[in-house]
Amino acid sequence: MTTAATDAPAPTPTARSLWTRFRGPLLALLLLVVSGVVLGALQSGEQHGRLDPRSADRTGSRALSQLLAAHGVSTQVVTSSEEAAAAAGPGTTLLVTDPDLLTPDQLTGLHTATAHTPGRTVLLAPRTAALETFAPGVQMERPAPTSVRRPSCSLPDARRAGSALLGGLRYATAVEGADRCYPGAGAATLLRLPAPDNGRDTVLLGSADLLYNHHLAEHGNASLALQLLGTHKHLVWYLPSVSDPSSVQDDQRGFFDLIPSGWRWALLQLAFAAVLAALWRARRLGPLVAERLPVTVPAAETTEGHARLYEQAHARDRAADVLRSATRTRLAPLIGVSSAHAHTADVLLPALHTHLASAPGTEAGPHALLFGPAPADDRALVHLADQLDALESSIVSQERHAPREHPDR
Numbered sequence: 001m002t003t004a005a006t007d008a009p010a011p012t013p014t015a016r017s018l019w020t021r022f023r024g025p026l027l028a029l030l031l032l033v034v035s036g037v038v039l040g041a042l043q044s045g046e047q048h049g050r051l052d053p054r055s056a057d058r059t060g061s062r063a064l065s066q067l068l069a070a071h072g073v074s075t076q077v078v079t080s081s082e083e084a085a086a087a088a089g090p091g092t093t094l095l096v097t098d099p100d101l102l103t104p105d106q107l108t109g110l111h112t113a114t115a116h117t118p119g120r121t122v123l124l125a126p127r128t129a130a131l132e133t134f135a136p137g138v139q140m141e142r143p144a145p146t147s148v149r150r151p152s153c154s155l156p157d158a159r160r161a162g163s164a165l166l167g168g169l170r171y172a173t174a175v176e177g178a179d180r181c182y183p184g185a186g187a188a189t190l191l192r193l194p195a196p197d198n199g200r201d202t203v204l205l206g207s208a209d210l211l212y213n214h215h216l217a218e219h220g221n222a223s224l225a226l227q228l229l230g231t232h233k234h235l236v237w238y239l240p241s242v243s244d245p246s247s248v249q250d251d252q253r254g255f256f257d258l259i260p261s262g263w264r265w266a267l268l269q270l271a272f273a274a275v276l277a278a279l280w281r282a283r284r285l286g287p288l289v290a291e292r293l294p295v296t297v298p299a300a301e302t303t304e305g306h307a308r309l310y311e312q313a314h315a316r317d318r319a320a321d322v323l324r325s326a327t328r329t330r331l332a333p334l335i336g337v338s339s340a341h342a343h344t345a346d347v348l349l350p351a352l353h354t355h356l357a358s359a360p361g362t363e364a365g366p367h368a369l370l371f372g373p374a375p376a377d378d379r380a381l382v383h384l385a386d387q388l389d390a391l392e393s394s395i396v397s398q399e400r401h402a403p404r405e406h407p408d409r
Contacts (some may be wrong), residue, residue, distance in 0.1 A: 017314050025277060051097040051124070051208055053077060053237050058214040064225055065237075067216070073230045077237045081106040084238040085113035092234045093120045097208065099130035101240040107133040118199035120231055124208045125169050135193055135202055141170035144184030146207050148219055153181035155192055161224035165215055166190055168207030203228055316381050317374035324370050327388045334395050345371050355395055366391070 049055025053065035053075050065075050078084045081102065088094040094114060096102075102110070111133050114121060123130055131138050146167030151158035158164075158181040170187035173180075180188035189206035205228075210221035229235055310319040325343065332342035335355045341347040345367065352366050369391060375381040 014314075021281070025281075051211060052239060056213065059212050061211050061213065063213045063216045064211055064222075064229070067222060067226055068230050068235060071226065071230055073233055073235055075235045075237050077239065079239050079241045081110050081238075081240075084236055085110050087236045088114045088117065088119065088121075090117045091119055091232050092117075092236055093122065093229055093232045094236045094238065095122045095124070095229060096126075096130075096238045096240070097124050098240045099123050099126040099134075102130070104129060104133075106240075114200060118195075120201050120203065120228075122203045122205065122228060124205050124211075126204060127169070131171075131204075135171075135173075135191075135204060137175055138171050138173040138191065138193070138204070141172055141185075141187040143168050143206070144170055144187075144189060146209050149182040149184065149189065151181050152183055153179050153188075153190075155179035155181050155190075157227035158182070158190065158224065161220035161227060164220045164224045165210045165218060166205070166207060167209070168205075170206055171204050311378075316378065319381060320374050320384060323385055323388055327392055328370055331392060331395055334399055352395075355398060 049057045049060040051059070051061050053061045054077065056062045068075055076087055078087055084094065084096075088110075096110075099107070107130060121134060123134060126134065127140060131140060144167045146165060148163050149166050150163050151161070153159075158179070164182065166182040166189040167184060168189060170184055170189055171180075171191040172187045173191065173193070175193055177194040179190075179192040181190040181192070182188065184206075191204040193202040193204075195201035209215050211225055216222050216225065306322075307319070310316070328342045328348060329339070331337075331352065332339055332348065335348075335351040337348055337351050348370070349366055352370075356366065369384070369387055375384055
């Protein structure tokens with residue numbers, strides 16, 4: 001009857017081995033985070049205070065606000081749709097700097113509050129949702145490059161301003177009496193829809209470049225902006241914000257709805273790469289495959305190569321198993337144990353104790369040497385190899401000096 005050898009405990013990973021194993025993914029993650037921070041800082045620097053009448057940045061609109069104030073037009077900055085609806089009373093101009101940030105409920109509420117009050121509504125680069133609410137019957141066309149364009153229309157404000165920096169989204173409509181100005185490829189980049197009975201007309205601008213501080217003094221930009229926004233003595237400057245409480249909808253959007261479509265493919269590629277990296281890092285040593293070598297390799301070189309592989313992988317448990325197995329295989333015929341039971345502790349150890357009765361003792365017992373746990377470190381592995389060698393040498397020496405019986409002649 002035989003019993004299985006005690007399983008060797010797995011070696012504890014060291015800090016160096018953990019760093020060697022995970023440094024690649026950690027460095028890639030660090031590079032991704034640093035790139036995101038740098039890009040975010042650069043983009044935030046470019047868009048800080050964009051179209052804000054209080055900002056003196058390149059993309060701010062403080063210069064326009066001061067120009068309007070010099071002509072007697074007061075500017076009120078609001079950041080919520082409720083404030084915009086309450087402030088856009090009769091005889092006011094309502095400027096919506098980013099209509100695409102508004103939800104359908106906000107668009108509807110703002111249009112309902114201003115639909116029956118005389119004045120003007122100016123929308124910057126509105127898309128389908130805003131057009132359906134504020135300018136039904138207007139179709140959005142593909143964007144045109146932003147450049148200096150001539151009015152090419154009969155709108156008095158545009159004719160007095162002359163050439164201006166316009167482009168971006170283009171608009172087409174069949175509404176009678178509409179002014180189609182600064183055309184690009186056949187469609188207007190400035191479209192003015194006539195006022196119905198209530199007296200509030202609507203102006204659509206394909207881009208907001210002419211309102212920026214660093215473009216206002218160029219060409220006829222200042223004149224056009226002043227006439228479009230200074231028609232009435234009070235201007236409501238609406239800066240939509242995602243923090244507006246009224247932007248919360250009943251049907252909350254999920255995480256993937258908040259990610260731009262272009263980033264979804266990037267996230268999919270990153271997820272695929274992460275799965276491949278996990279499979280690569282989770283690989284295990286498979287069984288040995290015997291193959292014919294193209295050249296003859298000396299046994300010493302093969303042994304040294306295996307030892308270096310074990311050292312590189314910190315596989316002290318495998319190296320100890322190889323040393324112990326080889327020692328047991330060589331000791332078995334010396335102590336009268338068949339090769340079939342060379343690795344059976346219940347058979348090998350009793351025979352070994354019999355031969356060790358008169359042999360020099362070892363620091364550790366035979367069971368710990370031949371069937372013990374894995375060494376804790378490289379020093380312990382070298383010590384184990386020395387003890388196994390001493391044990392084998394003592395058995396060989398005893399066999400050499402043992403008296404031999406001579407047969408009768």
